[in-house]
Amino acid sequence: xxxxxxxxxxLFEPERKVTPGELVFFKFFEFFVLLYTIWFSWKWARYIxxxxxxxxxxxxxxxxxxxxxxxGNHLPFYMAGILTVLLLCAYFRIGARWFYMVAFFLLxxxxxxxxxxxxIPHSQAFIGISxxxxxxxxxxxxxxxSMPRFVMGTLFFFMGLAYTSAFFSKLIGTGIHWADGxxxxxxxxxxxxxxxSREGTYSLNFIQQAAxxxxxFASLLLLFGWITEFFGFTLWWSRFRPYTFTLLIGxxxxxxxxxxxxxxxxxxxxxxxxxxxxxxxxRHLDTTPAFVARTL
Amino acid sequence: xxxxxxSKALKILGVLFLxxxxxxxxxxxxxxxxxxxxxxxxxxxxxxxxxxxxxxxxEESELWVEHVYPLRSDERVVSLRALGVDQIDxxxxxxxxxxxxxxxxxxxxxxxxxxxxKDKKWLVTIVKGELAGEDxxxxxxxxxxxxTEDEIRLKQSQLPVHP
Numbered sequence: 001x002x003x004x005x006x007x008x009x010x011l012f013e014p015e016r017k018v019t020p021g022e023l024v025f026f027k028f029f030e031f032f033v034l035l036y037t038i039w040f041s042w043k044w045a046r047y048i049x050x051x052x053x054x055x056x057x058x059x060x061x062x063x064x065x066x067x068x069x070x071x072g073n074h075l076p077f078y079m080a081g082i083l084t085v086l087l088l089c090a091y092f093r094i095g096a097r098w099f100y101m102v103a104f105f106l107l108x109x110x111x112x113x114x115x116x117x118x119x120i121p122h123s124q125a126f127i128g129i130s131x132x133x134x135x136x137x138x139x140x141x142x143x144x145x146s147m148p149r150f151v152m153g154t155l156f157f158f159m160g161l162a163y164t165s166a167f168f169s170k171l172i173g174t175g176i177h178w179a180d181g182x183x184x185x186x187x188x189x190x191x192x193x194x195x196x197s198r199e200g201t202y203s204l205n206f207i208q209q210a211a212x213x214x215x216x217f218a219s220l221l222l223l224f225g226w227i228t229e230f231f232g233f234t235l236w237w238s239r240f241r242p243y244t245f246t247l248l249i250g251x252x253x254x255x256x257x258x259x260x261x262x263x264x265x266x267x268x269x270x271x272x273x274x275x276x277x278x279x280x281x282x283r284h285l286d287t288t289p290a291f292v293a294r295t296l
Numbered sequence: 297x298x299x300x301x302x303s304k305a306l307k308i309l310g311v312l313f314l315x316x317x318x319x320x321x322x323x324x325x326x327x328x329x330x331x332x333x334x335x336x337x338x339x340x341x342x343x344x345x346x347x348x349x350x351x352x353x354x355e356e357s358e359l360w361v362e363h364v365y366p367l368r369s370d371e372r373v374v375s376l377r378a379l380g381v382d383q384i385d386x387x388x389x390x391x392x393x394x395x396x397x398x399x400x401x402x403x404x405x406x407x408x409x410x411x412x413x414k415d416k417k418w419l420v421t422i423v424k425g426e427l428a429g430e431d432x433x434x435x436x437x438x439x440x441x442x443x444t445e446d447e448i449r450l451k452q453s454q455l456p457v458h459p
Contacts (some may be wrong), residue, residue: 004306007306008302008303008305008306009302011305011306011309012297012301012302012305012306013297013302014297014298014299014301014302018297047382050380051380051381051382051385051407053402053403053406053407054399054400054403056388056389056392056393057388057392059323059326059327059328060323060326060327060328063323108328108329111328112328115328117382117385117388117389118384118385118387118388118389118391118392119382119384119385119388120326120335121384122331122333122335124328124329125328125329125331126329127329128328128329129329129330132312132329136308136312140304140308141301141305144301145297146297146298146301146305149297149301149302149305150297150301150305150308153305153309154305154308154309154312157309157313158316161313162331162333163333165331165332165333166332166333166334166335166337169325169332169333169334169337170336170337170339172337173334173337173338173339174337174338174339174340178339180339180340182340182427182430182431182433183339183340185427185432185433186339186340186341186343186425186426186427186433187336189343189365189367189425189433189435190343190345190425192367192368193345193346193347193365193387193423193425193435194345194383194384194387196347196369196370196373197345197346197347197348197373197374197375197376197383197386197387198375198376198377198383199375199377200369200373200374200375200378201369201373201375202368202369203368203369204367204368215431
């Protein structure tokens with residue numbers, strides 16, 4: 001019970017008053033999610049139309065629905081179109097409160113259709129979770145000044161869970177010797193094929209060269225990342241959040257430099273949600289702007 | 297947010313966590329956007345990725361020869377981004393396919409795009425890597441399928457498939 005009480009307080013901060021700065025920040029965050037969702041949905045629709053030909057690995061709904069029915073026709077574009085209209089209406093609070101939820105299910109369907117080709121991507125996961133939080137938040141707290149707290153708190157919970165879960169996946173999957181630097185050598189060489197194949201050229205950067213030269217350095221890189229993942233759960237408490245997000249940003253920059261895997265949406269989202277920007281806004285704002293108050 | 301609303305939020309979060317747990321536990325850890333994030337969890341294993349090589353100027357006898365992967369640029373490698381093909385998709389498609397049925401071969405040809413193969417001979421290869429001893433990684437390039445604009449030929453197969 002004590003843990004749940006601490007979790008409730010850490011995630012939703014009921015003792016802290018909702019300020020105009022927090023609400024303005026939230027509308028900005030909502031806009032960020034809206035832009036990324038629209039971008040992903042059209043990008044996936046276009047790829048499905050031009051490239052998907054056969055289901056290689058069914059994920060999610062694709063286990064129950066033959067998603068190849070969306071290949072080679074304009075259905076994905078119609079889905080992206082409907083999703084865009086629903087998102088815009090939801091953002092401006094025009095129409096029903098459940099628009100965000102329908103948009104979420106459409107985005108999921110597009111995702112499962114697009115990624116039925118063998119890849120299991122994670123780089124869009126937090127945008128998906130953000131949209132889900134907005135959907136549930138709109139239905140359960142729509143119109144209330146408490147909606148942002150629910151959306152952000154739930155998002156922080158799943159972000160923290162993701163990293164701590166990744167830590168334990170490695171511990172269970174490999175064991176305590178996961179951080180052996182030679183494992184990084186294997187990943188560097190594996191990703192080099194991906195980059196070479198994608199770009200047509202490839203050369204090792206200075207971090208990769210150093211890691212390949214020294215097992216100790218490679219092991220330190222892995223150890224830093226692994227320990228950072230373990231502390232993901234500290235995102236559940238606001239007092240640790242900026243520090244943990246800073247470590248996570250460092251982790252993703254490290255992954256980018258050592259393994260050429262980019263997480264643009266993750267990094268941007270961490271910079272946006274990781275720090276109490278609302279305090280800066282509150283310095284210049286006494287009341288909630290009319291547009292923000294109207295569209296909560 | 298008052299205490300009552302925070303309690304309601306926590307209850308909703310509890311239900312959502314339960315849904316998440318049920319979905320990932322029944323779908324091998326993945327039900328987007330939920331996941332147990334298992335990437336890189338099994339370290340030290342050999343790997344296999346796919347690459348396309350432009351072999352237009354090579355003789356038949358030179359095509360199917362395995363060679364060492366040099367971990368650097370190779371002028372024969374075709375950039376998939378330039379073709380508008382997602383490299384990860386392509387690689388997983390090739391590496392995960394165990395039974396190269398005619399339909400699967402045609403799907404690969406379609407993914408690369410017949411329009412890109414005009415007057416060209418491209419070789420679909422699998423690059424395999426593993427730790428060799430204590431101090432190095434070795435990789436080798438294994439030819440798999442030859443693609444031309446109007447033909448698909450598996451390694452050592454006498455009967456080509458037409459797209």
